[in-house]
Amino acid sequence: MWAAIRYRRAQAAFLVLLSTLVSACAAFAPLYQRSLEQALLRTALSSASVADTALVVRGGRGPANPSFTSAALEASVPQRVRALYRTPIGAMTDSVEIRPAPNKKPSPATLVSRDRVCEHLRIVPGTCPSAKDEVLVSRADLRSWDWKLGQVLATPVPGAGGAAPALTRNLKIVGAYEVLPAPAYWMRTRLDGKSGTPLVVGTEVLPGVDDLVTSEATFDSDWRQAQATLAFPLDRRLFTLDSLGEISELLHGSGTSSRQGIDGALVETRLPVLIDGIRVGQQRLQVIVPLLMAQLGLLAAAVLLLVAQAAVEQRRPEAALARLRGHSSHGAARLVRRELTVTVALGLPLGFALAVVLTAALRRVVLPAGVPFEVPWQSLAGLATAALVCVVMIRLAASPVQRLTISALLRRVGGERRRRVGLVDALAVALAAFGVIGLGTGSLQGPLALMTPTLVALAAGLVTSRLVVPVVAASGRANVRRGRVGAALTAFGLERRPALRTVVTVVSVAVALTVFAANAVVVGERNWTARAQLETGAPVMLDTDSRSPTALLSAVRRVDPSGDVATPVAVVRRTDPGSTATLAVVSGDFDGLAFQPRGTTYRLGALAPPDVASVQLRGTRVTGRITWDLAIPAGETVQLPSGQSGRPRPPVTEPGGDPSELRIRVTTPDGQRLTRLLAQVPLQGKGSADLDAPLLCPRGCRLDGLEFRKTAELVSAVTGRLTITGLGLDGRSLRLSSPRQWNRFTAPATSSQDTLRLLPSRGDTIALEIVNTGFSVELDHADVPAVLPGLLAGPVPPGGSVAGFQALGVNGTPVTVSAEQTVPALPVLGGQGVLVDYETLARLGGTLPDTGRLSVWVGSPADADRVSAGLAAQGVTVLGRHSEAESKARLDESAAARGLRLAVFTGVMAVLLAGLVVIVLTVTGWRVVARDMAALHLSGVPLAVLRRALVAEHVVPVVVGAVVGLVCGLVSSVLAMPLVPLFDSAADPVPPLDLGPALPAVAAVALLVVGVLVAVACAAALGAGRRIALRRIRDSL
Amino acid sequence: MTRGLRVTTRGLVHIYRAEGHDVAALSGVDLTVAPGEVVGLLGPSGAGKSTLLTLFGGLMRPSAGRVLVGDHELSTMSEADLDGFRAAEVGLVLQGAARNLLPYFTARQNVDFAQQPARRAGRDVPPPGEVLELVGMDGAATRPLGSLPPGQLQLAALAVALASRPGLLLGDEPTSQLHHSSRDLVLDTLHRVNREWGTTVVVVTHDPDVAARLPRTVTIRDGRVGGEGRSGEEYAVVSADGSLPLPPAAVDAFPPGALVRVHEIEGVWTLVPESGGLQDG
Structure with a gap:
């Protein structure tokens, strides 16, 4: 052997x-x-x-447990769960009120005791508190309030439900602390950072005071509302893949609370979330691998x-x-x-x-x-x-x-044996057909689904190799008739030798697998990139501390006047996470700076701000002339309040009730929206008067609109006409009479009859038709449209329609938005939100609500530092930086991405296997080939012709197999890519997956593979060709 | 000394089944080879010589008729019995020395390999050295086959066929593609084996020089025994059904369809052609 x-x-x-x-x-x-x-x-x-993986037990003192300390909480954790964690860190806290200085009101603060706390503090000056009522204060507080060591801070002790009499405790300062960084110890606890920070308590603003650190002895039974926590850091050595199931079962199954602990104690851990995340990743790998x-x-x-x-x-x-x-x-x-x-x-x-x-x-x-x-x-x-x-x-x-x-x-x-369709062929075709139908209808899962791509190629390769035999035989005969010896030899060689079937089949499968693998990687890469781009919206996103969209727009424009490098972005969310958030971008800057999801073209042109310039009001007084012709409903009596006698007064027609008000609405450079009273006009009647009202905009304002409101409460409505001529500043007209300078009036409610409609007029006159029942009716300047065009992702918010729905503006006030385009996803917001124009909204002014964030998109990472510095020079601090590259890198580290990279291995191995097959088959048959060729050489066929025929005989099956494999790989890519999980999250992917075949990459890989295999085939054929010699005719050994 | 096996066929027919049509390679061969006899099978290509040889070796089963080798009726033996028969009773030398040898073994190892089934069957086989000595190639027995000249390779093939000291040695063109000296060496060896072991030897040959050195030759023509030669004398052979194939020279005188009278005149049988007489139809 x-x-x-x-x-x-x-x-x-x-x-x-x-x-x-x-x-x-x-x-x-x-x-x-x-x-x-x-x-x-x-x-x-x-x-x-450490906090994310820790188990935390919380408990508060109450009538049933008036004096327990943190150590007592340990009994609340079952022993088996306890074994997973290291030595716990106990802490006691309660609220105190500290008067920082004699002339100040007491500020709320927290009194804290924590195990081994002094080991994690730098005490300068003073000593660690050891006795009851001794405290450490923060060094910042010590300096800010000029406290001295030994000084006593008096604080009331919070009572137990108000039933007990208030107690006062005197806390003696024995030292000052600075917190040493030790995340594993402090977890989410932060003692300092509050000193001097304004705290809004009720209607008062009080200076903040850092936590006071004391020993647990301080928390005697007087502290009836003290809270205790016991945090167990996870012993990460025990947290292994093999123990995941057990830990998950412990935390999910038997629960984390024991009946033996303190009543009402709450046991919390986020470890199951972490485990679930790992489990999802494992599930992804269990599919991909x-x-x-x-x-x-x-x-x-x-x-x-x-x-x-x-x-x-x-x-x-x-x-x-x-x-x-x-x-x-x-x-x-x-x-x-x-x-x-x-x-x-x-x-x-x-x-x-x-x-x-x-x-x-x-x-x-x-x-x-x-x-x-x-x-x-x-x-x-x-x-x-x-x-x-x-x-x-x-x-x-x-x-x-x-x-x-x-x-x-x-x-x-015998030749007839090679042409016969065998059982293996029939089985492969049947399985492949079954798999294709199953995948096409989405009804197939399991091993057959996983193997279908290869089965398709296998079946196609086997069938093709059968079909090629009669074709090459016919070709051989034809070439013989035409006297083409080389071509005939190639054809007959292919017909005779069993290697044709093997090579065509194996190369088909290898190329198909490589194409499938390459496509999977490229499609994955495409979707990860799309997700990363969607997460940040632009190559770099700088989060700022700015709260003013207008101010940020100004700052960014000073850094980059062109908008080619950086652009401001506002994200405003509602508190409900399922609601529609708002993304405001400068639509004109978007194309040059931001990413659009592949396959989607945002109709950004529809978002462009109106072609009406904002009117900047720079002056001291609003001037012009106002003329009115107003009436109240006929026969309506102005009911004045009854006099002391209680008798109703007779109808009064002149003067009639409180005058109505005409106001001008402006926004300040800081974005604040203000209204100024322009004139009071009688409730009814005709007349005119000069306008001369103070503007009160020392730094200038933007004209936002006009408002009219009937103030007389006892009149149901005012109707009529109002004209303003020569509306201007300090006697200079602003030329606002053109109808295109004003938005169409929008009723405050659908059922309302109120109106403030612009009438045709001549000259520098604004003519208004008025119907007012008491709502403030407004005529908006057309630099901001009444209904903002937007791009909507996700469903139309409740109560709205595509033509108009409510969204949050960048100043937190609702704006009406129409969905000019429904898109699958929006940058930053994902699958649900609305994109509107930043500049348009910024014209409305105002400040960002608490749920909002103002950022700056930067088109190139290389510019990020320069933009940050420029913003800092404008007083805008960059709080954080997110880049598309970071998001992509994070996605690249996901289980799905790492698993899918296995495709590279499978592709390379497939090519190696195919190359080996080509070589093995050549090596296996070279003696026979060399002998046959030698005999032909003896008959007078030139060696060069024989060698060329041999090379062609080896290359043809490779090329045929590669073509079949390429087609099968593409078909498989279309059919089977939905089986490949590309993201670790189980939620619907945003943007929607783009699983279309990556044709250029596939073509490139196929060409590369064909090139390699053809080169191998050529080399093998030439190797065999070199052995063609006359002595081979007799040499059978 | 090995006892040579008798080979007898009766009405032996073999038909090759081909796609669309059948080809009768043998159409009623009656032949007897006595134990220890050396016989050459002659005849044109496609006459059925090699088919007859493979039927003697139990490589195929006849379509009809019987083949007896020694006491073995080959046409009715099971596959296992045929395996045992080939292992011990018969040695076959295929045409082309290399086809008889495992290329990765030396001659000695090939002999050893060929003896394994016989040994397993409990058959007493000669030491490989003895077999190799008998064919006269003990010196080259351990050299790689690739280094051996054609004559030595043929001797090695012969040694492998004789490995189990069979009672019947069959050779398909054992001297083809050999120089005269090598051919003579192989023929000498065949005669020595026959002489020393008593082995029955049947060889197929086209070579008249080879045929001339064989005591008995049987000519196969169109799937039947067409004649025999013994010690240089040519004979026609009457078959079991009484038919007598004429020698080629006589066929010219008696074309197919010719009517003849057969007369015995003083102990001599004479064929007398009927004048102008060709058989109708």
Whole structure:
């Protein structure tokens, strides 16, 4: 047997290499998956703070437990859960009121005791409090309020429900502290940072005071409302992949609270959230890894079978000899099987070692630090499976030796056998068809779904290789008739040799798998990039401390007047997380700076601010002339309040009630919206008067609109006409009479009859038709439209329609927005929100609400520092920086992304396997080929023609297989990509997944693969061609 | 000394099944080879010589008729019995020395390999060295086959066929593609084996020089025994059904369809053509 292996040492070497790849594939998947899971665990742990993974027990003193301390809370945690955590950190807190200075009102503060607190504080000056009522104050407070060591701070002790009499405790300052950074100790506790910060308490603003630190002895039974917490830091050594299930069961199943603890104690931990996140990641890997590896496994098994068949074919004469010498059919088959099995077995441990080395390299290069070296049992099972597959495939391949008679074994394979559709072909076609239909209808899941892409290629390769035989035979005959020796030799060679079937099939599957893998990676990359771009909206997003959209717009424009480098962005959310948030961007800057989701073109032109310039009011007094012609409903009596006698007064017609008011609405440069009274006009009647009202805008204002309101409460309505001529400032007209300068009036309510409608007029006159029942009717200046155009993602907010719905403006006031376009996703906001024009909204002025954030998008990371510095120079501080690259990097570290990179491995392995097959088949048949060619050479065919024919004979199956594989890979990509989870989150992906095939990348990869395989085929053919020599005619050994 | 096996066929017919049509390779061969006899099978290509040889070796089953080798009726033996028969009773040398040898073994190892089934069956087989010595290649027995000249390779093939000391040695063109000296060496070896072991030897050959060195030759023509030669004398052979194929020279005188009278005149049987007489139809 060893002699047989040595005799075909080149073939044996390639078989060993093939089995090495097969076992490497089988062992690598579980090794890599385990490493990825470990990486997932470590990424989750490293991104989680100690507080995130801690278990915290909270309890408050009450009548049933008037004097317990934090240590008593430990009994609230079941012992099995307790074992997961390290030594707890206990703390007691209660509210105190400290008068920072004699002339100040007492400020609310917190009295804190915490285990081993002085080890985590720098005490300068003073000592750690040890006795009751001794306290440390912050160094900032000590300085700010000029407190002295030994000074006593009196505070009332919060009573128990107000029933007990108030107590006062005198807290003696024994030192001052500075907090040492120790996140693992402090968790979410922050003692300082409040000193001097204004606190709004009721209607008063009080100076903030940092926490006072004391010993637990201070919290005697007088502190009846004291709160205790006991925080258990997670013992992360116990938090392993193997213990995840147990920990999850402990925290979910049996609960974290014990009945033995303090009544009402609350046990909290966010660890289950962390575990759930890891679980989702594991689930993603459990789909992706088998999806890719099952296909590679199928390819490897097919390659093994086909190569083994070729090897067995080559050994048929030896099997025949064995039969001739009296060996049974079983014995002859065993002879062949043993040689091939031993050869293949040599590669199995090598493959396992290769998988281990490859995983170790990836662990070192790609995965985060700390991922341990492990050999999970699944990898050994993979090795065993590879061994089993090898044995089965060799057994299948050797079965003809057992079945055929000696005379059949002695003959070369008949042509009719190659043309016959076999059971394997029929089975592959049936399974592939079943898989395609299942995937197409979405009804197929499980292993067959995972293997369908490869099955499709396998079936197509097998069928094509059958169909090619008669085609090349016909081609051969045609070329013979035309006297083209080389082409005829190529065609007949293809027809005769079984390698055609093997190479076409294997190359089909390999190219299909590589195309599928490449497409999967590129599609994943595309979707991760889209998500990252959507998260930040632009290459860089700078969060600012600005609260004024107008001021930020001004600041950004000073830094970048063109809007090509940076642009302001406002995000305003409502408190309800499911509501529609607002994103305001400068629509004109968007295209140059921001990202648009692939496949979506925002109709940004519809968002452009109106072509009406804002009117800047720079002056001291509003001037002009006002004329009115107003009436109240006929017969309506102005009912004045009854006099002391209680008798109603008679109807009064002149003068009639309180005058109505005409106001001008302005916005200040800081965005504040103000109204100024322009004139009071009589409730009814005609008349005119000069306007001369103070503007009160020392730094100038923007004209926002006009308002009219009837103030007389006893009149149901005022109707009539009002004209304003020469409305201006300090006698200079503002020329506001054009109708296009004003928005159409919008009624305050749909049922309202109120109106303030602009009438046609001549000259510098604004003519208004008025119907007013008491609502303030407004005529807005047209620099801001009455209904803002917007781009809507997600459903129309409740109560609205596409034509108009309520959204929050950047100043927190509702604005009416129409959905000019419904888009699948919006930057920053994701799948639900509305995009409006920043400049338009900024014209409305006002300040950002608490739920809003003002940011600056920067078009290039290279400009981020310059923009930050420029903003700082304008008084705008950049609080944080987010980049698309960071978001992308975070997504790249997700389990789905890391898992999908396995596709690169499968693609490379597929090409390697295909290349090996080409080489093995050439090596297997070179003696026969060389002999045949030598005979032809003897007949006078030139060597060059023979060699060219040989090269063509090797290249044609590769090209045919590659074309079939490319088509199958594309079909599989369309069918099977929905099976590939691209994100760790179970929520619907935003933006919607774009799973369209990446044609340029696929074409490039296919070309590369074809190039490699054609080169291999050429090299193998030339190698065989070099052996064409006349001596081969007699040389059969 | 091995006892040579008798080979007897009766009405042996073999038909090759081909796509669309059948080809009768043998159409009623009656032949007997006595134990220890050396016989050459002659005839044109496609006459059925090699088919007859493979039927003697149990590689195929006849379509009709019987083949007896020694006591074995090959047409009715099971596959296992045929395996045992090939392991011990018969040695076959295929055309082309290389086809008889495992290329990765030396001659000695090939002999050893060929003896394994016989050994397993409990058959007493000669040491490989003895077999190799018998064929005269003990010196080259351990050299790689690739380094051996054609004559030595043919001797190695012969040694492998003789590995289990069979009672019947079959050779399909054992001297083809050999130089005269090598051819003579192989023929000498065949005669030595026959002489020393008593082995029955049946060889197929096209070579008249080879045929001339064989004591008995049987010519197969169109799937039947067409004649025999013994010690240089040519004979027509009456078959079991009484038919007598004429020698080629006589066929010219008696074209197919010719009517003849058969007369015995003083112990001599004479064929007398009927003048102008061709059989109708």
